[in-house]
Amino acid sequence: xxxxxxxxxxxxxxxxxxxxxxxxxxxxxxxxxxxxxxxxxxxxxxxxxxxxxxxxxxxxxxxxxxxxxxxxxxxxxxxxxxxxxxxxxxxxxxxxxxxxxxxxxxxxxxxxx
Numbered sequence: 649x650x651x652x653x654x655x656x657x658x659x660x661x662x663x664x665x666x667x668x669x670x671x672x673x674x675x676x677x678x679x680x681x682x683x684x685x686x687x688x689x690x691x692x693x694x695x696x697x698x699x700x701x702x703x704x705x706x707x708x709x710x711x712x713x714x715x716x717x718x719x720x721x722x723x724x725x726x727x728x729x730x731x732x733x734x735x736x737x738x739x740x741x742x743x744x745x746x747x748x749x750x751x752x753x754x755x756x757x758x759x760x761x
Contacts, residue, residue: 649705653755656698660752663691667745671738696722699751714758721751 666688675681699718706715724747732740 652698652701652705656702657752657755659691659694659698660748660755663695664745664748664752666691667741667748671741671745692725695748696725702755711758714754717754718751721747721754 666684670684670688675684699722703715703718703722706712706718724744728740728744728747
């Protein structure tokens, strides 16, 4: 379980960095934007899988509150994805980064290595 927890922390940090790159960098070449899109999709998929495994493990370990917080952070991807429009992309990206930071803090504070 320690390997999955450590990989979840690494994937979470990498996902935050990828979202920050997308927030501050203006992609001019379509090829670079496509590569960034594939990377962000891979990061989000790994984020969902690793946090899902850890939250299920937390429910079995009787860490109900922390597991529920992680499930809310996982579901935030889908909620934000449903609400976002091109005009509000930066606002929702900032909200998504905040959700990722909350899940990272939850992982670091409440699940011991």
